[in-house]
Amino acid sequence: xxxxxxxxxxxxxxxxxxxxxxxxxxxxxxxxxxxxxxxxxxxxxxxxxxxxxxxxxxxxxxxxxxxxxxxxxxxxxxxxxxxxxxxxxxxxxxxxxxxxxxxxxxxxxxxxxxxxxxxxxxxxxxxxxxxxxxxxxxxxxxxxxxxxxxxxxxxxxxxxxxxxxxxxxxxxxxxxxx
Numbered sequence: 001x002x003x004x005x006x007x008x009x010x011x012x013x014x015x016x017x018x019x020x021x022x023x024x025x026x027x028x029x030x031x032x033x034x035x036x037x038x039x040x041x042x043x044x045x046x047x048x049x050x051x052x053x054x055x056x057x058x059x060x061x062x063x064x065x066x067x068x069x070x071x072x073x074x075x076x077x078x079x080x081x082x083x084x085x086x087x088x089x090x091x092x093x094x095x096x097x098x099x100x101x102x103x104x105x106x107x108x109x110x111x112x113x114x115x116x117x118x119x120x121x122x123x124x125x126x127x128x129x130x131x132x133x134x135x136x137x138x139x140x141x142x143x144x145x146x147x148x149x150x151x152x153x154x155x156x157x158x159x160x161x162x163x164x165x166x167x168x169x170x171x172x173x174x175x176x177x178x
Contacts, residue, residue: 008140009070009080015148020067023155026162027060033165047105052118052165055098059122059158062091066129066151070144077137084147085133091126098122117160125153 034053069083099119102110110118132146 008077008144009074012070012144012148016067016071016151019148019151019155020064020071023060023063023067023158026155026158027057027064029162030057030060030158033162033169036166036169047101048107051098051101051105052108052114052161055094055118055122056158056161056165058094059125059154059161062087062126063151063154063158066147066154070147077140081133081136081143084136085130088126088128088130088133088150092123092130095119095123095126114164117157117164121153121157125150125157 030053033056034049065087066084069080069087072080072083074080102115102119128146129150132143132150136143136147
C-alpha cells in the first residue's frame with residue numbers, strides 16, 4: 001500500500017525552494033570569501049581553510065541537499081527519511097572531523113564565538129536532522145519542523161561563518177595598511 005505523503009511534503013515546497021536556492025546562492029559567497037583570502041596579505045594554510053572555510057561550503061551544500069531530498073517526489077516517507085538520515089549522520093561525522101581540524105591548525109587562534117559557530121552548532125543541526133529522520137514516519141509534522149529548523153540553522157551557520165571570515169580579513173588588511 002502506497003503511503004500518501006504528497007500533502008505532508010507539499011506544504012513545505014515553498015520553504016525548501018527558498019532555503020535551497022538561498023543555500024545554493026550563498027555557496028557562491030564562500031567562493032568570493034576564498035578569493036578575498038587569496039588577495040589578502042594574510043597567509044593561510046590548507047589547515048585553516050579545511051577547518052574554517054570548507055565547512056561553510058559543506059553546510060550550504062547540506063542545506064541544498066536537504067531541500068532537494070524533500071522536494072523529490074517520494075513514494076514513502078521512509079525513502080525521504082533515509083536520505084535525510086544519511087545526510088544527518090554524515091554531517092555529524094564531518095562535524096567531528098572539523099573539530100579535530102580546528103584544534104590541529106595553528107594559523108588562527110579561535111575565540112569562543114568561533115567554537116560555537118564552527119564546531120558546536122553544526123553537529124547540533126546535523127544530529128537533530130538525523131533524529132528527526134528516524135522519527136519522520138511516526139511523527140511527520142514535528143519531524144519536518146525539526147528538519148526545517150536544522151536546515152535553516154545550517155544556512156545561518158554558513159552566513160555567519162562567511163561574514164566572520166570577511167570581517168576578519170578586512171580588519172587584518174586595515175591593520176597591515178596602518
